[in-house]
Amino acid sequence: MSTMNLALAYSPAFLGLRFLLEVCALVCFGLWGWRRVPGRLRYLAVIAIPVAVAFAWGDFATAGDAARSGETTFDTPGPLRLLLELAVFGGAWAALRHSGMRRAAHWFLAVLVLYHLAAYDRVLWLLQH
Structure with a gap:
């Protein structure tokens, strides 16, 4: 068993939490589109923004990242x-705030910070690759 498989960030619980955070981030972008885009365009925005x-x-993605399939298109x-991930999660936080859901934004940010602190091994791996 490799050292990477023993790392906290790659445990099934953390991978599950990461997946939930990713889904929440996409929902935040859709919510922002629904609340901030006027008229009928909101129907397009609620789908198009999270899909993009x-x-x-x-x-x-980074090839060999065990938190993903290890495969990548680019x-x-x-x-x-790591910057992309922080931009997506930070954008989701900003989308919540801009949608008027400040309390939810604070909780989302707190969970993100705690997750990334606990998943320091993956953060270090990304910085080295």
């Missing part, structure tokens, strides 16, 4: 992938 974020999220250096 999900494509960027899924296509730009091999992205680890530090750049």
